[in-house]
Amino acid sequence: MQTENTSLSQNLNNKSVKAKKRWQILSEALRGSKSRDTCQNLVSVRRFQCYGLFNVEPAITHEEEATWMEYTCSEFPLFQLSVRHLTDKVNPETLHGFNNTGNVCIWPSEEVMTYFCLKNCSWFDGKAVCELGGGMTCLAGMSLAVYSSPSCVELTDGNENSIKNLDIMVKKNHQMFGSTQVNTRVLKWGPSGVDADLQDKFDYILCADCLFFEEGRQDLVDTLYSLLKTDGEAILFAPSRGETFQLFVDLAVSTFSVTTSEVYDERIQSMHHQMKAKGLDHYDENLHFPLYLKLKKTQPSTS
Numbered sequence: 136m137q138t139e140n141t142s143l144s145q146n147l148n149n150k151s152v153k154a155k156k157r158w159q160i161l162s163e164a165l166r167g168s169k170s171r172d173t174c175q176n177l178v179s180v181r182r183f184q185c186y187g188l189f190n191v192e193p194a195i196t197h198e199e200e201a202t203w204m205e206y207t208c209s210e211f212p213l214f215q216l217s218v219r220h221l222t223d224k225v226n227p228e229t230l231h232g233f234n235n236t237g238n239v240c241i242w243p244s245e246e247v248m249t250y251f252c253l254k255n256c257s258w259f260d261g262k263a264v265c266e267l268g269g270g271m272t273c274l275a276g277m278s279l280a281v282y283s284s285p286s287c288v289e290l291t292d293g294n295e296n297s298i299k300n301l302d303i304m305v306k307k308n309h310q311m312f313g314s315t316q317v318n319t320r321v322l323k324w325g326p327s328g329v330d331a332d333l334q335d336k337f338d339y340i341l342c343a344d345c346l347f348f349e350e351g352r353q354d355l356v357d358t359l360y361s362l363l364k365t366d367g368e369a370i371l372f373a374p375s376r377g378e379t380f381q382l383f384v385d386l387a388v389s390t391f392s393v394t395t396s397e398v399y400d401e402r403i404q405s406m407h408h409q410m411k412a413k414g415l416d417h418y419d420e421n422l423h424f425p426l427y428l429k430l431k432k433t434q435p436s437t438s
């Protein structure tokens with residue numbers, strides 16, 4: 136009985152420590168406190184932040200609402216990108232405005248998708264590439280623009296603050312784009328459809344961690360279909376997040392041929408297994424481990 140009481144009181148104590156921590160983080164966010172890590176988040180499930188595939192060094196320039204970071208990667212010595220992380224100050228506007236999840240941090244799926252794209256960068260040479268729901272950095276699309284040679288890269292999100300940040304990043308990195316045409320645009324998946332100039336334009340579409348929005352799921356399938364060329368390909372990464380990955384796949388199969396995979400890169404696979412084997416309680420594959428999804432338009436029947 137005494138052991139039960141002790142473990143109950145330890146449990147309550149842990150819960151109260153966690154609750155205090157959450158309130159502290161939220162209160163710092165509301166005050167826009169600079170003291171915390173730029174990627175530290177509002178909820179405990181986000182304590183796992185990234186796989187550490189990139190070296191991320193703070194740049195000397197500091198701004199009130201953002202921090203500049205220099206991204207490099209030992210596997211790709213010529214890769215360098217200046218990335219502007221918004222300082223995620225929470226205010227009534229961000230809480231009530233358009234979905235703000237892309238201005239909070241760069242999610243592990245985006246990190247992994249970026250690494251995957253850099254590894255396969257020759258696929259994108261001379262191709263028209265679009266990123267959907269890329270958040271404040273569109274890290275994958277932006278990285279391809281500086282590292283490989285797509286003909287054009289369209290960087291998009293539905294959130295206007297994300298696009299403002301992308302515009303600033305484009306200005307900062309433009310000398311690295313070479314002949315690649317880089318544009319940004321507010322693009323909301325939804326019934327109003329896709330601007331005429333983007334329809335059937337893209338060889339590749341990139342999209343990370345955007346499959347969990349209940350209301351947006353069919354709209355995202357339709358948007359992908361509308362943007363892709365007939366023989367184009369969409370590359371998506373997202374954690375399973377309960378049923379949400381599979382629910383998206385269930386919708387996509389009506390207009391796309393679909394390939395899914397957990398085993399798409401040796402290094403990611405081995406890091407994933409190591410973290411699982413260590414039993415780290417902040418690593419939850421349901422929320423953190425990105426699954427790979429490839430969509431190709433179903434070819435019209437020739438018969």
Ligand SMILES: C[S@@+](CC[C@H](N)C(=O)[O-])C[C@H]1O[C@@H](n2cnc3c(N)ncnc32)[C@H](O)[C@@H]1O
Pocket residue numbers: 233234235236237238240241242243244245246267268269270271292293294297322323324325342343344345348351354
């Ligand atoms: C979890 S964030 C992912 C951001 C980024 N890809 C990453 O992984 O770091 C989801 C993104 O989807 C965008 N989004 C949500 N619903 C949308 C919609 N209907 N149209 C366009 N973008 C949307 C949000 O603005 C947000 O940037």
